[in-house]
Amino acid sequence: GAVVSQHPSRVICKSGTSVKIECRSLDFQATTMFWYRQFPKQSLMLMATSNEGSKATYEQGVEKDKFLINHASLTLSTLTVTSAHPEDSSFYICSADGAGVRAAGDTQYFGPGTRLTVL
Amino acid sequence: KNQVEQSPQSLIILEGKNCTLQCNYTVSPFSNLRWYKQDTGRGPVSLTIMTFSENTKSNGRYTATLDADTKQSSLHITASQLSDSASYICVVSASDDYKLSFGAGTTVTVRA
Numbered sequence: 001g002a003v004v005s006q007h008p009s010r011v012i013c014k015s016g017t018s019v020k021i022e023c024r025s026l027d028f029q030a031t032t033m034f035w036y037r038q039f040p041k042q043s044l045m046l047m048a049t050s051n052e053g054s055k056a057t058y059e060q061g062v063e064k065d066k067f068l069i070n071h072a073s074l075t076l077s078t079l080t081v082t083s084a085h086p087e088d089s090s091f092y093i094c095s096a097d098g099a100g101v102r103a104a105g106d107t108q109y110f111g112p113g114t115r116l117t118v119l
Numbered sequence: 120k121n122q123v124e125q126s127p128q129s130l131i132i133l134e135g136k137n138c139t140l141q142c143n144y145t146v147s148p149f150s151n152l153r154w155y156k157q158d159t160g161r162g163p164v165s166l167t168i169m170t171f172s173e174n175t176k177s178n179g180r181y182t183a184t185l186d187a188d189t190k191q192s193s194l195h196i197t198a199s200q201l202s203d204s205a206s207y208i209c210v211v212s213a214s215d216d217y218k219l220s221f222g223a224g225t226t227v228t229v230r231a
Contacts, residue, residue, distance in 0.1 A: 020179050041226075042223065043222060111162050
């Protein structure tokens with residue numbers, strides 16, 4: 001149990017286009033989902049916290065108008081990178097808060113990640 | 120400021136050998152400490168999670184230890200296999216904050 005999926009797994013787009021990444025909790029409901037960005041050889045950096053039915057909370061330095069987050073249901077959150085540029089190329093990982101999932105302790109489950117390459 | 124430091128940054132070991140990774144943290148108030156394995160191009164996968172009262176936890180060939188007094192943890196890999204080649208990330212959670220504090224990770228390379 002407690003599986004989180006992301007789609008697509010990798011995407012290549014032209015500079016200036018928008019890209020949408022989906023994060024789904026497959027077998028549990030997630031009130032809160034988190035979006036991270038990871039550059040090569042670096043650790044995960046929290047971008048924003050997404051709460052179902054309300055506006056996302058963005059970390060300092062993350063442009064909310066560039067990284068649009070929607071969490072319309074308890075099993076789906078989307079991250080849209082608008083007007084993507086090469087510097088947005090990164091590995092984007094979501095996680096879902098599985099509080100209530102019947103697994104001891106660990107309540108944040110990570111997705112497999114999405115590799116975004118902007119040409 | 121909550122911080123998590125891991126050492127070494129990377130290491131290379133021969134298949135079948137053991138290794139130990141270190142994690143020091145300053146996160147307070149402490150809630151739990153987790154070790155994750157992240158394969159290249161994949162999301163992190165949980166190996167172990169320990170709360171304040173636990174000082175050791177095993178998951179197959181992976182054994183994590185926690186000393187909450189000195190704020191140190193270690194991850195021991197026994198009889199390493201080629202599939203153990205990955206980045207191992209120490210993540211600490213504070214009880215007053217939903218955000219996680221991530222270490223930079225230790226990259227382990229197992230060679231035949």
